[in-house]
Amino acid sequence: MKTVKLTIDGKVAEVSAELTVLQAARSVGIDIPALCYDETLEIFGACRMCVVEIEGSKKLQTSCSTLVKDGMIVKTETEKTINARRDVLQLLLDSHPNDCLTCQKAGECLLQKYAYKYDVAFRKHDGAVRPQLMDTSSPYILKDNSKCILCGKCVLACSQVSDRRVLAFAERGYDTRIIFGADESIEESPCVSCNRCVAVCPVGALVDKREYNKVRSWESQKKVVSCKACEYGCEFEVHSVKRKGISLVAKAPANGRPLCLKGRLATELKYVDEPEPPYRKVDGKFIKTTWDKALGITELLEKIEKLDKNPVEGGDTE
């Protein structure tokens, strides 16, 4: 593996020549802010929050899409980069609903985190507010387009599994928005409720509906657990308060893990004390169902019951 040596904020980093500046910085503990970067997804380069100064270059460079070079000297937090980030944040916040008080994402939201870090307030200019366009048709996902920052992560995360590709960008310019299927409701679309998109959304535009209004991020203890339903072992985060399992949310689908509804429901049943009833889609409509049907174990349970009633002769039974 070819390596290069560069300096980032005065720190010398010796890293693989295949890394980007952002990855190299993170490898030496320097966290360059980014709204659209995710290590498990393709580079999209949409948000421009990750701009840095590179010696010898007049323009700011996006660190998520610039490869490292030997002898490079990078500065991540200069007056120029900070002002550029403030401009990006201000543009986003000028048309964003001032909704952090009731938003499920507050406390984990990257837009909120960076607005605080760079001291940028809501609606400094009197821009148009993005229309709300709330989609409540799914029992698993709540979509609020007015909070979408068009980072593209959800589209990329959904399209990584070849038979899904449910999400896309629609329209142009200020009217650009994320759509499910052929601009359908989540319920009507071919969405399989795996929640990959929810797991990567950096803001409150896509949130887990089964967690909605149950607990604030800072009030719960969090534990990462692995799904046991198949060999992928997708990860989920159990949110508990005083040892009571309140909710379960999908973690970002790293290492090719697909995430699926069945695995999520099985994990939820195990760790959440009072889970909401499960739902499944039948002919394009969500219907409330029983846990055995949701987990696809009805026949298995019937067979177990039959076998237990008529045990094979011989030997002791518990």
Ligand code: SF4
């Ligand atoms: S998405 Fe983030 S910034 Fe927007 S209202 Fe929710 S918490 Fe606040």
Ligand code: SF4
């Ligand atoms: S829940 Fe899964 S299938 Fe549905 S849009 Fe999100 S990523 Fe795609």
Ligand code: SF4
């Ligand atoms: S819904 Fe979320 S993940 Fe998708 S583009 Fe909007 S902000 Fe990004």
